[in-house]
Amino acid sequence: MKIPPKAKSPHGATVIRVVKLNKNKLGASLAHTYRTMPVPHADSSRTHLNQDWRPASSPKEVQAEVRKRLELADNVTDNSVRVIEYIVSAPHEAFSEQGGPVAWEKYFRDSLDYLENRHGADNIVGVNVQLDEQTPHLVVYVVPLVRYPATTRKREVIVGKRDGEIVRGVRAFPVPSRTALSATYYMGKRYQLRELQTTFAEEVAIPNGLRRGLHNSAATHVTTRQYHQALLRKMASNLDLTSKDLEFQGMLWSKESPDEHAARITSLVVDHYAPIVESAAKADIEKKRANEMAETARRTEAALEREIEAHRRIREKYSSLVAGLTDDEVKGIREFSRDRLRERQKEEEAKKRENAKRQEVERVERKKQENEKATNLRHMPAETLARLDNHQRIQLWRLAMVRDDLEKTLTRWMESGLFNGDGTLSNRGKTLVEKSAPELHTSHPRRGVSPAIHPKGKRPPSSFER
Structure with a gap:
């Protein structure tokens, strides 16, 4: 009997972070991701290795895709969280390039599949794989749209009078379906973030040789800014060379100015001591991590004690009941x-x-x-579809895309040149709608002006009666 090979043990904890971005924060995040701003910890000679897994490959293009998705929502404000940013990675030593079990491309593809199932593929507007930093990681930008189905809402209303008294009753009012922008739907509660960590670990991390992070963890993310600040603090404490310190020696030793001499000497010292200083900065961060792990252990122990105490109280109550x-x-x-x-x-x-x-x-x-709706759509002219409101038009467009019996209708609409590939209006379609808008207004008499008398004293038929 052949013994199956032993499964690889999880090699480090998975990393998935979530950041809410409003209109102001989105621009800075995109500039960092797509390297349109200086990124000190990225190797510019390797930036060409970064990959885009969505058509949008620049901040401007991602912003345009975000605006398209926001057109579907009915509650967008200036302060709304417009995008959720996901960052997926793992410990440096876990990747196969360092001898670990994790193949970055498969891990990131599985991560993207997980996020598409969570949010819908259409709502993912930007995907960037970053290979120009020390550890590979995936950045995903999601517009958090939520589709609420039609329902009914019950309200207490006045239904009449009886014996001079007001009579109230409950009536059901229809609430139409709607699409809303809601980051809170996905990450408004702390338990939702815990569930994200758990389900992501079960569906993505563990199959790729990683494990879930600790429950009740006190660990916090060390931002790039915090790392650079730690590095600069150590640099400042190890290098304290100024032009004033070398003013006298500089004048005697060479024709260099004090500033030139200081810059040259400082450059030599930095090159020589940079690895030592960087290690010292990392030591500060590792000390912080050790404190966080100790706090995590304390929280876990406290949670266990609470559970034991709850079981003890239940046993005491049971014993008193059967005494x-x-x-x-x-x-x-x-x-x-x-x-x-x-x-x-x-x-x-x-x-x-x-x-x-x-x-x-x-x-x-x-x-x-x-x-029934598909039957009515088969012969709908493209011009009629273009004049519908944006929400209704996109609904019908998506229906045509998923039904084989509407393939010819969809082809006819696309060949009209009035629509983009997602059902939104093209420039030609917008022009058509704008031209037809005045005609709709002229069919109604202006306020304060008496309408013309129709022959035989009859009013003209309305647009619905025609």
């Missing part, structure tokens, strides 16, 4: 509890079957309505 009962009586209570638990499970299973049946009926009804 004075015989063994047979306690056994009877346990059997009754088990029977009741089985009955509850049966009730829950029956409820699940009922819900599944109801959902199937609703699915069939939605399919029927979709088929």
Whole structure:
């Protein structure tokens, strides 16, 4: 019998960070990601190795894609969180280039699949793989759109009077479906971030040879700015050479000015001591990490003690409830509890079957309505589609894209030149709509002007009656 090979143990914790970006913060993040600003810790000779896994490959292009997606939302304000930025990586030694088990491309592809399932592929507007830094990492920009289905809302309203008293009743009002911009939907609660870490580890990290980070962790992210500040502090403490210190010697030794002499000597010292100073800066950060790990252990121990205490209280309460009962009586209570638990499970299973049946009926009804809508769409002119409001038009466009029986209709719409590939209006389509807008306004008389009298005293038919 052949013994299967032993699975590789997880080689370090996965890294997935989430950052909320409003309109002001988005520009700085994009400039850093796409290297349109100086990035000291990136190797400019390797920047050409970075990869874009979306058509947008510059800050300007990503901003344009963000604006397109925001057109679908009905609640965008100047202060809205417009983009969620995900950064995915792993410890430096975990990647295969350093002898670890993680192949960066597969790991990042799996990460992107996970985020597409979480947010929808259309809402991911920028994907950049950065290979010009010491450790590979993936940066993903997501517009957090949420689709809320149509529903009903119940309200208490006045329905009439009875014997002089106001009578109130509950009425159901339809609430139409809508698309909203909502970062809070995905990361508004702390437990949502914990769930993200857990599900990402289960679906992506562990299959790629990594593990989940610690629960109850006190660790915090060391930003690039914090690292550079630590480095500069150590540089300042190790190098304190000024032109004043060398003024006298500089005049005697050479024809260099004090500033030139100081710059040359400082450059030599920096080149010689830079590795030592960088190690010292890292030592500060590692000390911070050690303190955070100690705090993590303390929190975990406290959580365990709380759980033990909760179990102890339950045992005490149970003991007080059965005090004075015989063994047979306690056994009877346990059997009754088990029977009741089985009955509850049966009730829950029956409820699940009922819900599944109801959902199937609703699915069939939605399919029927979709088929009816598709039948009406087959002969819709491109000009008519262009004049619909943006939300309705994109809905119909997406329906045509997923249905084989509307392939010819979709082709006809695309060949009209009135639309972009996602159903939004092209420049030609916008021109058509703008030209038709005045015609709609002229069909209504201006306020304060009496409408013309129609022959035989009849009013002209409205646009609906025509």
